[in-house]
Amino acid sequence: MTVSIAPPVPAPPEAAPESRRQRRRKERLAARDSEIPIELYGLPRGTVTLLTSLAFLFALFTLIPIAWILINSTKTQANIFETFGFWFASPFEFFHTFGLLFQNVDGYGTYIQWFGNTALYAVLGGGGATALSAFAGYGLARFQFRGSRLVFFVIIAALLVPITALSIPLYLTYAKAHLINSIWGMVLPSMVSPIGVYLMRTYASISVPRELLDAARIDGAGELRIFFRVALPLMVPGLLTVLLINVVTVWNNYFLPLLIFNINTKYPLTVGLGLWSNRAVNSGDANLYPMLVVGALVTIIPLIALFLILQRYWRGGMLLGSIAN
């Protein structure tokens, strides 16, 4: 047996069922015990301090804008411009501004509708992309067929083409296919994810052993059943990564909806906030800045939540006990 990175602590199932919290705590302690203490890495203390400081600075750099948004989401438009950016100022306007997100304030669209649109596009596009990536990645990893390598190279190549380069042909094609202002115009292209296919192929080829597929075939399972019953459960951590990447990509997609939607009730958040941003700059009296800030905050919350929910599924050891070597 190879030693796994996360030490398996197989709890005897007869034991009284532990709560998830207890089990996690135990796993964490076991993980800590199996770690090599930093003193034993062989790095001079100065180097460790330097690297830690750099990492700290980088974290600060990344987190500062989020802190700014959090703080300024509580302010009035005047205070956003006139008070210190990294501290609060009364009056506390967060809930008032938040309430405005549910109204069509200036006749250009309702934030909550855009939010719903984004969620719909993200679920359909991100979920669809993940499903297709799983099928394609598994197929490319575990089946050899004529042209399989070529298909894979084309997918890799597709990674390198920026979508902006395709805007004109894309628009013309969409116009012919009646996909302008259709949600399918947004969802269908979002379901194509070269990076997802690439990641799933890599993940499937390391996490789904051929022997297991052979065993399932001998056991009389058909290929579809093998995929859903044997391969897919082993691909879950990779699948969640791809799901997250795809949802974030669709959530943050600005260019494609800008290209294909010209009805503001179809807009996703990105385009809607972009519209507000333009209007906030061009018509100073619209009082749109607080809504822009709170809107941006609400936009990133679902992504952070998704990440926190999914991260506990990222764990190794899926194959423990399956294959002896």
Added chain:
Amino acid sequence: MPAIELDNLTKVFASGVTAVDRLSLDVADGEFVVLVGPSGCGKTTALRMIAGLERVTSGTVSISGQVVNDISPRRRDVAMVFQNYALYPHLTVYDNIGFALANAGVQKAERDRRIRAAAAALGLSDLLRRKPRQLSGGQRQRVAMGRAIVREPKVFLMDEPLSNLDAKLRVWMRGEVLRVHKSIGAATVYVTHDQVEAMTMGDRIAVLNAGILQQFGPPADLYARPVNLFVARFIGSPEMNVYQAATDTDGALVLGSQRLAFGQGPAPGRRGEPVVVGIRPEDLTLGAPGDPGALTAEVRAVEQLGSELHAFFAIDARPPGGEEATVRNVDQDEALPGQAHNGVARLDPRSGVRPGSRVTFRVDPARLYFFDPATGQATAWPSGQPGQPAPAASASATAGPPP
């Protein structure tokens, strides 16, 4: 009608390597056949072709009289135990064992009965709710067996199923595997590189080397009447001592600088010509310098096993030439560093033989094996009946009927 019949089965990989070369053999209903050979000899490839996991280049695989070359594994009704078990890690022991039954659409109640029966037969009844990662190596191995026997298959294939177990457990599991085999009565093909496993388990053994069947027969036959040098050295532990030698006109054997005079000739065929002589380690006994067939050797190393003693010695005879000389049983002890030896004797543990001492063995002419130095084919066995062994390609012809 044999349960499994291989007819000139050949596998050439895309790289051009011929893994299995015109393999023909048959397995009767309820028979336990072992495919044995050094790593890379094609035994696993042959097994995978029977299972349907590997495309056949030429020749045929028949199961119950039906050619199955183009039939997918799931329709062949074969069960297989994999070397690394290949358990479904996310399923419980219960579901691992029941997976094939669920695929076959067996009713739930019937499925439950059969899963529990298989688990009981293998001592897994208390572990049904566990996941594979919560099992020990031996338990995992038994789950892999359970997954195969629950189907009550006609054909049972095992690919080195015990190689991942520790030595003690392996010996115990050998008995278990045989017990299970007897109880289900399926034709079984068992692949191993371990000749001890082959000898102790097989009704018949097929020895493969470089994809070519060397000999197919009951264990005792292979041991007593190996058709060629390869089989002679592969079967038996410690392995047979083989040397280039010559026979005198008066029947004495010339081994290096020593002349072994026997009362009568050792009957190696034509006299005065070079031969390859084989001596089993247990056929060397301690003697005195004046004895007939006395062979003096220098002991280089000693392994005291308690029940017996292996004395590794050197004599100045040369090993047989050709590639046969380089083929060694993978399970044999490698040469001890700095202690070059070219022979081993299996002696009484109380014989007191020490490294560095000179000893005299007595060689019994009736216990010698003779091989043709050019082809490696056997020309005479100790049985006293100078055989006319068939060439390797039709070696199965020399095999006895299945017991």
